[in-house]
Amino acid sequence: MVQYNFKKITVVPSGKDFIDIILSRTQRQTPTVVHKGYAISRLRKFYMRKVKFTQQNFHEKLTAIIDEFPRLDDIHPFYGDLLHVLYNKDHYKLALGQINTARNIIGKIAKDYVKLLKYGDSLYRCKCLKVAALGRMCTVIKRIGPSLAYLEQIRQHMARLPSIDPNTRTILICGYPNVGKSSFINKITRADVDVQPYAFTTKSLFVGHTDYKYLRYQVIDTPGILDRPFEDRNIIEMCSITALAHIRAAVLFFLDISGSCGYSIAQQAALFHSIKALFMNKPLIIVCNKIDLQPLEGLSDDDIKLVMEMKAEASQTVIAQGDEPNDESVFLTMSALTDDGVIAVKNAACERLLNQRVEMKMKSKKINDCLNRFHVAIPKPRDTRERPPCIPQAVLEARAKANVEKEKRKLEKDLENENGGAGVYSANLRKHYILANDEWKEDIMPEILDGHNVYDFVDPDILQRLEELEGEEEGFQLEAEAEEKYFEIDGKELTPEELEALAEIRKKKSLLIQEHRMKKSTAESRPVLPRKFDKDRKFTSERMGRQLSALGLDPTAATNRARCRSVSRRGQKRERSLAREGEDGDAMDIDGEQSSKKLRTRSRSRSKSRSKSQPPGEVTPGEGFRNSSQKLKALKIAKKSVKIRNKTARRGEADRVIPNLKPKHLFSGKRSIGKTSRR
Amino acid sequence: MRLEKCWFCSSTIYPGHGIQFVRNDAKIFRFCRSKCHKNFKMKRNPRKVKWTKAYRRLHGKDMTQDSTFELERKRNRPERYDRNVAENTLKAIKKIDKIRVAREARHHSMRMKGKKAIEQQAAAKELEQSIHLVKAPAALQEDPSLTLPKIRVTVSRSQTEDAWKNNDNAGNPLTWWHRKLNSTLSYASLCN
Numbered sequence: 001m002v003q004y005n006f007k008k009i010t011v012v013p014s015g016k017d018f019i020d021i022i023l024s025r026t027q028r029q030t031p032t033v034v035h036k037g038y039a040i041s042r043l044r045k046f047y048m049r050k051v052k053f054t055q056q057n058f059h060e061k062l063t064a065i066i067d068e069f070p071r072l073d074d075i076h077p078f079y080g081d082l083l084h085v086l087y088n089k090d091h092y093k094l095a096l097g098q099i100n101t102a103r104n105i106i107g108k109i110a111k112d113y114v115k116l117l118k119y120g121d122s123l124y125r126c127k128c129l130k131v132a133a134l135g136r137m138c139t140v141i142k143r144i145g146p147s148l149a150y151l152e153q154i155r156q157h158m159a160r161l162p163s164i165d166p167n168t169r170t171i172l173i174c175g176y177p178n179v180g181k182s183s184f185i186n187k188i189t190r191a192d193v194d195v196q197p198y199a200f201t202t203k204s205l206f207v208g209h210t211d212y213k214y215l216r217y218q219v220i221d222t223p224g225i226l227d228r229p230f231e232d233r234n235i236i237e238m239c240s241i242t243a244l245a246h247i248r249a250a251v252l253f254f255l256d257i258s259g260s261c262g263y264s265i266a267q268q269a270a271l272f273h274s275i276k277a278l279f280m281n282k283p284l285i286i287v288c289n290k291i292d293l294q295p296l297e298g299l300s301d302d303d304i305k306l307v308m309e310m311k312a313e314a315s316q317t318v319i320a321q322g323d324e325p326n327d328e329s330v331f332l333t334m335s336a337l338t339d340d341g342v343i344a345v346k347n348a349a350c351e352r353l354l355n356q357r358v359e360m361k362m363k364s365k366k367i368n369d370c371l372n373r374f375h376v377a378i379p380k381p382r383d384t385r386e387r388p389p390c391i392p393q394a395v396l397e398a399r400a401k402a403n404v405e406k407e408k409r410k411l412e413k414d415l416e417n418e419n420g421g422a423g424v425y426s427a428n429l430r431k432h433y434i435l436a437n438d439e440w441k442e443d444i445m446p447e448i449l450d451g452h453n454v455y456d457f458v459d460p461d462i463l464q465r466l467e468e469l470e471g472e473e474e475g476f477q478l479e480a481e482a483e484e485k486y487f488e489i490d491g492k493e494l495t496p497e498e499l500e501a502l503a504e505i506r507k508k509k510s511l512l513i514q515e516h517r518m519k520k521s522t523a524e525s526r527p528v529l530p531r532k533f534d535k536d537r538k539f540t541s542e543r544m545g546r547q548l549s550a551l552g553l554d555p556t557a558a559t560n561r562a563r564c565r566s567v568s569r570r571g572q573k574r575e576r577s578l579a580r581e582g583e584d585g586d587a588m589d590i591d592g593e594q595s596s597k598k599l600r601t602r603s604r605s606r607s608k609s610r611s612k613s614q615p616p617g618e619v620t621p622g623e624g625f626r627n628s629s630q631k632l633k634a635l636k637i638a639k640k641s642v643k644i645r646n647k648t649a650r651r652g653e654a655d656r657v658i659p660n661l662k663p664k665h666l667f668s669g670k671r672s673i674g675k676t677s678r679r
Numbered sequence: 680m681r682l683e684k685c686w687f688c689s690s691t692i693y694p695g696h697g698i699q700f701v702r703n704d705a706k707i708f709r710f711c712r713s714k715c716h717k718n719f720k721m722k723r724n725p726r727k728v729k730w731t732k733a734y735r736r737l738h739g740k741d742m743t744q745d746s747t748f749e750l751e752r753k754r755n756r757p758e759r760y761d762r763n764v765a766e767n768t769l770k771a772i773k774k775i776d777k778i779r780v781a782r783e784a785r786h787h788s789m790r791m792k793g794k795k796a797i798e799q800q801a802a803a804k805e806l807e808q809s810i811h812l813v814k815a816p817a818a819l820q821e822d823p824s825l826t827l828p829k830i831r832v833t834v835s836r837s838q839t840e841d842a843w844k845n846n847d848n849a850g851n852p853l854t855w856w857h858r859k860l861n862s863t864l865s866y867a868s869l870c871n
Contacts, residue, residue: 433760434759435759435760435761436759436761437762439762440760440761440762443760443762443765445760445765446769447680447681448680448682449769449772450772450773450776451682451691452682452751452772452776453681453682453753454765454768454769454772455681455754456751456752456753456754457750457751457768457771457772457775458754458758458764458765458768459750459764459768460758460761460764462750462764462767462768462771463767463771465750466750466771466774466775468746469746469747469750469775469778470774470778472746473778473781473782476782476785477781480785492796492799492800492803493799494799494802494803494806495826497824497826497827498806498824498825498826500826500827501806501810501813501814501825501826501827502802502805502806504813504827505805505806505809505810505812505813506805508812508813509809509812548815549830550813550828550830551813551814551815551818551828552814552815552817552818552819552822552827552828552829552830553815553817553818
């Protein structure tokens with residue numbers, strides 16, 4: 001509602017801002033692209049749209065301003081007067097009137113120029129018309145700039161006005177400056193009004209809220225009023241006068257009886273009498289403040305007389321209301337500093353106000369609407385017998401006993417406090433355990449034993465079951481022993497020699513398997529050479545002899561034959577030996593070619609004392625050369641091919657070969673210290 | 680505090696170890712270590728994974744039904760504390776453990792009962808079939824027992840003759856000057 005919330009008025013922009021806003025909006029929200037090649041109607045429409053758009057926006061915004069600012073005649077007279085006091089009604093109305101005129105002028109401008117645009121014959125002319133229209137509108141706004149600024153200031157000030165509800169229960173505090181009005185309101189409400197030793201600390205109205213009998217009361221603190229003729233009053237005083245005049249509230253007139261405000265009681269009394277007209281029909285209470293500085297009894301007679309006069313006046317208002325002229329509800333003393341009597345004052349004021357309001361309501365017509373809806377039903381008494389509630393004697397006794405016990409019993413809390421307080425003492429929860437034997441209360445039972453949960457085994461008759469189990473177990477054991485006796489001898493055991501043979505067989509089998517696996521893996525890449533080209537000289541006749549004898553055969557015949565037929569012996573005569581008698585001596589072929597001197601002199605026997613180096617041209621059977629001349633030739637060609645390269649020191653095949661371009665050990669890992677820019 | 684069983688391998692989970700997984704149907708799976716947890720996540724069936732207790736029980740490798748297992752049962756009703764019962768229980772646990780271990784050992788030995796016989800049979804068969812790898816058929820004919828053949832070494836006469844020359848009567852090898860002495864003696868005897 002406008003009445004209460006002046007905070008909702010939209011911001012009034014300054015003249016320049018206003019123009020900027022509207023023009024930029026026009027720029028953004030109307031089409032911007034136009035070429036002179038368009039149809040003339042299209043051009044006209046384009047510019048007319050801009051003009052109308054601008055006019056509409058101005059109209060909207062100005063209307064919003066005019067509507068949102070309150071009309072002083074329409075709002076509660078309190079606010080009307082307040083605003084008048086603060087801002088000058090005429091000035092305010094004038095400003096708003098100017099806005100209104102501006103709005104109308106802009107409307108007219110737009111209308112005129114739209115009419116002209118209808119007959120624009122070229123892009124340029126239309127454009128000029130539009131520019132002129134917009135320009136004139138903006139000038140209008142520029143002219144009302146000061147009004148806009150003034151309204152903006154008013155709006156800001158209005159937003160900060162206290163939200164006073166003129167119709168609700170209100171208590172008004174008035175009096176000379178510095179009598180203690182703000183201190184009082186600070187005491188009874190949560191308002192935090194400035195309290196300072198100089199006059200006119202409070203410059204405007206302040207609102208606080210307080211509660212009494214489940215109802216909310218507004219408490220309004222006013223600036224101090226001086227005793228002056230009405231016309232001479234300044235704005236601040238006029239605020240409080242306005243409040244006094246228009247708000248139907250309980251009035252607390254504050255008196256400073258100590259005189260520390262700088263004004264004597266006489267002056268304050270004079271003020272009272274001058275404004276007592278404003279206290280018409282309002283519950284009035286005279287409050288004497290600062291009694292800690294000057295008690296009421298210590299006042300001079302004149303002062304007391306003045307005070308009594310005021311009291312009399314106040315009482316009269318009470319009588320006028322029709323209530324009893326209670327002394328206490330008219331005249332009270334208090335001290336805001338020492339909190340002495342503050343609550344009493346508040347209660348008195350609230351009470352008086354409440355009564356007055358209730359009475360007013362009762363007198364008004366509206367009350368009938370409410371009364372028609374209430375009906376309090378009271379049961380009719382049957383007879384005059386008294387029937388009090390009946391409590392059996394036992395219950396009463398029990399109650400009495402319980403009370404006594406409660407006082408005597410020692411609580412856990414007391415125990416806790418005795419033994420060091422909350423963080424130190426931990427209650428013994430086992431105290432109240434119900435066990436067969438009270439000694440067991442502090443027992444600790446293990447939960448886990450040898451990898452088992454003890455709770456899984458707990459059983460009252462576990463012993464009995466254990467005995468059964470043990471009995472079973474013995475039975476099983478006997479059975480097992482009996483069976484074992486039957487089961488002893490098989491009779492098919494192997495003798496140690498047979499075991500030896502078996503071990504040997506297995507060894508040989510595993511050897512075969514290993515060899516096969518090796519051969520298998522290299523089968524594709526290994527050249528297969530016949531056994532006669534045996535470079536490592538593994539396959540000798542001695543070896544054969546050993547293997548044969550291991551198999552249990554006599555190797556002599558076989559070795560002899562092998563030796564006779566071996567290549568190294570070709571061309572040699574049969575050896576005469578005693579042991580050879582009776583053996584089959586094969587006729588040997590004497591191959592003249594093979595009996596070269598070299599073959600003869602070259603020892604084929606594998607004696608460790610002799611070296612294995614050979615002259616360069618000598619060809620061993622497994623190499624792939626036909627004869628030694630071929631081999632020599634091959635060697636020569638090989639040497640020739642590398643001669644030039646070596647002589648010129650060029651890089652060859654074997655130089656700088658990096659077999660493993662990224663060895664893991666060089667490229668991985670962190671360093672404890674140092675950089676890893678190179679590895 | 681309770682010792683739980685791992686869902687996968689059935690070993691005990693001590694406090695502070697392992698992971699518990701609660702499925703959307705509120706079934707709780709406890710695992711003793713990440714190995715079991717990862718196997719579970721791979722959706723492996725513990726009954727098919729050789730090293731788990733579930734497999735071993737299913738395939739009869741470990742004891743399944745026994746009265747010792749019935750003594751250890753999760754009881755859901757709490758019992759009132761009784762010191763004697765607690766004492767007996769603790770003693771009983773140890774004895775039951777011993778009995779259970781003995782029974783498991785017996786089960787194992789029963790399982791392994793026929794092994795020796797089978798092994799012996801297999802060894803005999805292998806020996807018979809593969810004796811040719813270490814013994815030539817000729818040697819087998821001469822000596823039909825299934826043992827390693829005796830190695831024959833022919834010694835030449837000169838060797839036997841030289842034997843007394845190179846070794847003294849006791850059979851100890853002679854030093855070089857002993858031998859020289861012997862040869863000069865023999866030479867001398869020949870000359871004379």
